[in-house]
Structure formats: structure tokens, C-alpha cells
Amino acid sequence: MFTQVKTYYPFIGPHDPCPPIRVKTYQTPPQLYIPFQQPNLPQFHLSEALKRGTLWPALYSPYEGRP
Structure with missing residues (x-):
């Protein structure tokens, strides 16, 4: 069975000024x-x-919109 929602973990650099988003989905x-x-x-x-x-x-x- 396949899933339409995929996840990935972006690279978080040591000097990123923004708080990291741990998991992103698409x-x-x-x-x-x-x-x-x-x-x-x-x-x-x-x-x-x-x-x-x-x-x-x-x-x-x-379609599942953002809350």
C-alpha cells in the first residue's frame, strides 16, 4: 500500500537564526x-x-488544508 503523504527531515545548520522545523510533509x-x-x-x-x-x-x- 502506498501513502500520499511523505515526510522529510530538513538540514538544520548550527547557525540557523530561525527555530528549526523538525519534520516537513508534502x-x-x-x-x-x-x-x-x-x-x-x-x-x-x-x-x-x-x-x-x-x-x-x-x-x-x-484535500487537507492547514488548520
Whole structure:
């Protein structure tokens, strides 16, 4: 199983004037993990597909804004 949220640890120099952010995260789009569209992929119901913006659950990526 893949995860769309990746984390990394930036370099913190000994003379950085700002307080360090220990862990940074970023999100990758789901189409990076699907090399081609396979036949017979599961599909959302049409009303659900309109709400989510895609017909296929494998290509759905929820937006999680910052608090």
C-alpha cells in the first residue's frame, strides 16, 4: 500500500537564526502510483463521483488544508 503523504527531515545548520522545523510533509498525487489505467477499476456512484471530483477511488486524493 502506498501513502500520499511523505515526510522529510530538513538540514538544520548550527547557525540557523530561525527555530528549526523538525519534520516537513508534502503530498504526492495518486496518479504517480498508477502507471496506466487498468480495466474494470472500481467506480464511485455518479453522485459520489461528482462530490469527489473523480470517478475512480484509486485516483481520489482528499484535500487537507492547514488548520
